[in-house]
Amino acid sequence: MHRAGPYPVRRVRVGACGPHTDGTTPSARYHATALAPTHSAQGATPDATPKTRVPPTPPLVSAPCETIRSPRPPQRDRAGENGKNRRMVTAVTLNTGYSIPQLGLGTYKMSPEEARRSVAYALSLGYRHIDTAQMYHNEEGVGAGIKDSGVPRKDIFLTTKLDNPNHAPERVRETFAESLEKLGTDYVDLFLIHWPLLTGDFVDSWKVMEELVARGQIRSIGVSNFEPHHLAELAAASSTVPAVNQIEIHPYFHNSAAVEATEAAGAVVEAWSPLARGLVLDDAVLTPLAAAHGVTVSQLVLAWHMAKGYVVFPKSTHEERIKENFAAANVTLNAEEITAIDALDKGEAGRTGMHPDTMQRRH
Numbered sequence: 310m311h312r313a314g315p316y317p318v319r320r321v322r323v324g325a326c327g328p329h330t331d332g333t334t335p336s337a338r339y340h341a342t343a344l345a346p347t348h349s350a351q352g353a354t355p356d357a358t359p360k361t362r363v364p365p366t367p368p369l370v371s372a373p374c375e376t377i378r379s380p381r382p383p384q385r386d387r388a389g390e391n392g393k394n395r396r397m398v399t400a401v402t403l404n405t406g407y408s409i410p411q412l413g414l415g416t417y418k419m420s421p422e423e424a425r426r427s428v429a430y431a432l433s434l435g436y437r438h439i440d441t442a443q444m445y446h447n448e449e450g451v452g453a454g455i456k457d458s459g460v461p462r463k464d465i466f467l468t469t470k471l472d473n474p475n476h477a478p479e480r481v482r483e484t485f486a487e488s489l490e491k492l493g494t495d496y497v498d499l500f501l502i503h504w505p506l507l508t509g510d511f512v513d514s515w516k517v518m519e520e521l522v523a524r525g526q527i528r529s530i531g532v533s534n535f536e537p538h539h540l541a542e543l544a545a546a547s548s549t550v551p552a553v554n555q556i557e558i559h560p561y562f563h564n565s566a567a568v569e570a571t572e573a574a575g576a577v578v579e580a581w582s583p584l585a586r587g588l589v590l591d592d593a594v595l596t597p598l599a600a601a602h603g604v605t606v607s608q609l610v611l612a613w614h615m616a617k618g619y620v621v622f623p624k625s626t627h628e629e630r631i632k633e634n635f636a637a638a639n640v641t642l643n644a645e646e647i648t649a650i651d652a653l654d655k656g657e658a659g660r661t662g663m664h665p666d667t668m669q670r671r672h
């Protein structure tokens with residue numbers, strides 16, 4: 310993707326997995342409306358004028374939810390039971406022309422076995438976006454969970470990230486190949502530089518990532534934890550605009566300078582630790598606000614992120630929470646609610662993770 314100034318974030322409401330009154334099969338409908346990229350799945354030249362909605366036309370090629378080989382009975386967890394609680398996940402169009410579901414599942418701190426179960430369960434509910442990383446040491450579990458789910462690979466948006474010790478061109482190639490092997494796939498939808506390092510060698514890694522895109526093994530490349538000056542350094546060295554910048558954001562830490570620089574560059578903002586790792590869930594302002602809206606605090610906060618256009622992937626290994634978080638896709642906040650949540654920003658004091666300017670090669 311060549312630099313051509315700021316890109317608008319295009320969003321469209323799409324249907325997720327779940328029974329539908331029009332007789333279409335749930336996951337097939339999702340595929341038809343949400344995850345088909347706006348250009349060829351084989352990595353062909355992107356459509357110069359990407360469309361934001363793929364018409365829901367047959368033939369439908371995905372397996373219906375009812376046939377998903379899940380460790381859990383899928384009937385228990387069908388989204389949209391009786392057409393009442395239909396889950397709607399917005400798709401955001403990246404600057405590469407591909408669509409990313411705005412709500413997914415994070416996997417940080419999951420063991421491989423937890424990742425396997427959680428990913429399979431989330432996919433059985435209708436999640437179609439999974440975020441992992443080499444650093445999490447659970448890519449095998451994520452791959453196994455995808456396989457267990459029976460959801461076709463092409464219907465899932467899968468992200469992994471380059472670990473800090475792997476910033477050398479040959480290491481990027483070797484470890485990326487290992488990631489594919491562990492994930493049980495021949496491509497990833499998104500590959501990110503996990504952290505910019507003090508040594509500043511992310512530019513060399515980026516060039517290898519561009520090669521991997523050209524080889525069809527990665528659909529979109531992006532960055533994570535990039536401050537405005539890292540984005541500027543990358544822009545000076547490459548014409549490829551990152552598809553996303555994945556940064557810490559939650560009600561206590563808005564990370565405003567990084568958000569502004571990311572959006573100005575034409576990249577989509579992904580918010581990591583959207584629940585501040587659970588810290589916001591007992592907040593004295595959020596608790597009554599959520600109750601008044603008739604949702605949980607987690608749903609309120611996730612809806613706040615999505616209202617701002619951010620992509621989120623809350624992590625949980627608990628089925629009821631995975632389900633609860635997914636239902637946030639149905640929550641729409643009004644301007645007063647958004648303003649009340651905005652007021653909770655503590656600036657730098659709200660940051661829970663490391664400052665990107667302090668990250669060493671080893672972690």
Ligand SMILES: NC(=O)c1ccc[n+]([C@@H]2O[C@H](COP(=O)([O-])OP(=O)(O)OC[C@H]3O[C@@H](n4cnc5c(N)ncnc54)[C@H](OP(=O)(O)O)[C@@H]3O)[C@@H](O)[C@H]2O)c1
Binds near residue numbers: 415533622
């Ligand atoms: N790029 C980066 O540097 C970076 C850094 C951090 C995270 N990430 C990505 O972002 C994802 C999300 O961030 P995160 O995992 O740090 O934090 P998070 O999603 O903000 O919070 C996860 C924590 O909240 C709990 N939780 C989740 N949903 C809940 C609910 N509905 N009710 C009560 N508790 C709930 C989880 O507990 P249980 O699991 O016990 O339910 C877990 O302890 C990660 O998993 C990872 O994929 C990226």
